[in-house]
Amino acid sequence: MYDLAIIGGGPGGYVAGIRGAQNNLKVLLIEKDNVGGTCLNRGCIPTKSLIYDSRLFHSAKTSTILNGADSLAVDTSKLLERKRKVVKTLVGGLGAILKSNKIEVVQGKGSLQAPGKVSVEKADGSKADYEAKNVILANGSKPSVPPFIKVDGKFVQTTDEALDTQEVPENVIIIGGGVIGIEMATIYSNLGAQVTIVELLDDVLTTEDPDVRKTMRNMLKQRKVDVHLKAKAKEITVEKDEVKVVFEGADGKVQERMTQRVLVATGRAPVLDGVDAEKLGLAMEGPFVKVNGQLQTNLPGVFAIGDLVGGMMLAHKASAEAEIVVDCILGHKKSLKPELVPRCIWGLTEIGAVGLNEDEAKASGRKIKIGKFSYSSSGAAQAMGEVEGFAKVIGDAEIGEILGVHIMGAHATDLVSEAVTAMKMEGAVEDLYEAIKPHPTVSETLLEAALDWNKLAVHSPKKA
């Protein structure tokens, strides 16, 4: 009898396992593939490896100080090799950590038979049953593909295949202008492909702040990425060595494009293999498993976390939920505040955000003030040659509560951490600038944005 059985070894499942083991729970972790989940194997980490490598290439290629930049070429086999090595290192490291915590990792497809009862179907076809006082469903997600699109893995891909494809197409059409679409567009664009984005909604990155979206649109335009908004993909067919994409533009006109590659980035859907909701009587909420604030499902002793329960489908959200579940099992009630879950996007420049965007803040009915500071006014950003971007602070005009922070530009994904900490500690906007920032760093942009919130920014012209 285990104290805790976890189905899925991604950033939700493995964190729950480690945290449980640290608290002397006897833990069983079931993973059908490699531990680390989508994040480590097919998501966050591989894309970042490719983002940084492709960025290096693009920077070099467009450098004004390197001689022979024009003749530079990227060895995509080495690009992939490095990515695989990174993944291997991290997966191996994680395995060692799990082992050191005496977590029993079982390879195979886990399924929930009943509350407290899980079974594992191993690769060799054998089956094993386990009993556990608590079960966490951390099955994760997979790319969600509209029914009319057939993914062949070669011409029509999802990120699962794209991140492992050595050949860089000359042109690619990305269906979807969300986070995945933008990050993949960045990689392709950095590597020299002509990118077209077909997005159904009226903007890219629709969850982000209007200023972030606008800046991103401009950057895509500068990169000559062909962005079609309010555009509906209607037909995708492979014709010989090319793909025909038919979509209806915002103007209602139907366009037909031929492309070497199509990437389907239309979001992700929860994986429910091994979780027969109907049979179990597991309550669902749309495609997701229904949970309460402590991630408890309607079944006793059964929790669900991560992409399985919806919300922001981010690794760190799953990890945070994992901790809440273990706390709950240990008898401490905690809950996750969605407004304190940071978002990070590695597009043509980085985006780090937390809390409400400007539209949401206004819609909340609170009296707000906004502070903003441009990267172009930052000494560090100028010295780095990365002048695109800004830091933006949205705060309650009365008590100074930090409602949202949006940073776009170099190191933005790192910078936002400071805001998350301040918000978690219930700091006010003033707290963001009352701490001294090292100079010259782009961290000063957040300081200046917070100062600007009180019309006190130092390195920008006085506002009327």
Added chain:
Amino acid sequence: MPEEVVIPNLGITVENGKIIEWSKNEGDTVEKGETLFVVEADKVTTEVESPASGVLARILVETDTEVPVFTVVALIAVDGEQIPDDYAPSKPPPAAKESAEPAEEKAAPEPEAKPAMAPGSQEVSEGLAVPAARKLANDHGLDLKTIAGTGPDGVIQLKDVQAALEAPAGAKASTLARRVAEKEGISLEGVEGTGVRGRIMRSDLKPTAQEAVSSGLDKVIPMDSMRKAIAKRMSDSAFTAPHIFFYSDILMDPLLSFRKGILPQFEETFGLRPSVNDFLIKAVALTILEHPIFNAVLNGDEIYIKPRVNVCLAVALPNGLIVPALDGTDRAGLVDIVEQRTDLVQRARDGKLTRDEMERGTFTVSSLAQFDITFFTSILNPPQSGILSVGKTRDELYLDDGEVKSRKTASFGLAVDHRVIDGAQAAAFLQSLKAKLENPNFTFLHL
């Protein structure tokens, strides 16, 4: 700069303090926190600690001298400094009221004398603090209002400021929790923090802020000095003086019609409008003249019948109760009583009563006549021996020669200290008062 030692704030109503003993002599070495002198105010003695370590260089106010609170009474030389002979303290002692002269004649008042504050300091003067505490708070830009004083009656002492400086801002409560608490007027004291290491988070305020404050439930109210004084005096009185109570219904028609009758002319002549209470105060004073034991205070084994009849009137304030005394109500005419009463009630509400006005009373009248209260009892206002409780004037039906008629009556309650006054005396007093109020034409014949 020498460290200035002041008479601390000794209570909300206390204006002056009398040094009854210097624990140190000039030239003695003193340690910070050591008792320097004993001050008496409001019959309470308080030991005052030295705000600094050094040498007690100069005593400016001798014993048995009454001076206003916050007067600089001594100078402490720190680090062996020499204090110039012409050193002028920031708040010099005024000319002594009683015996000894201040030791330092040169400490003459300067018209421009300012409180001990660093230049450029602003709002730090709100909290009542000893100079050393004030200076330290000033140096660190700390708002004294945010510091809870542990000195007598909440005076902020040096150690309080030091403690406040040691605890970095926000260590105990998050910025937002503090701001929300400030905005909603919630005390952070006693709030249990659920944040990291017990930090008070905004959600910790919620039960108080959002649910309880609206209903007034489930919150902790720190007692202010007035509340503390009321609590102490009332429990002293209730648990020391054996109270006995007497009630009598008094016919109010005669007084009401008497007042109505004289009101127009009174107003025209004196520009004043006497209230029912004014007549009541006078009637009580006259009754006391007939029953002098009601002007008594218990003084050890002696009953001291005070020389003047100073009737007090209880005045309700938003945060408490204050009982100023009119002066010489036995001799005062109605005009004088109206004037005194109007002035005292106003100043009571403004918090501007003098200590004498608070202490000179010999008998108290407490009226709840404006409420629908038929009768009630009061706790004696120590060291007085009697207190009169006045209920509302109500309509009452009675039979007059077989005919049902209506008249106005009010129930009067009298509480007396049985150590001093016995039942028959109390009954006689109440009978006498009743007779006076029911026959106002004769009672107020001389006015």
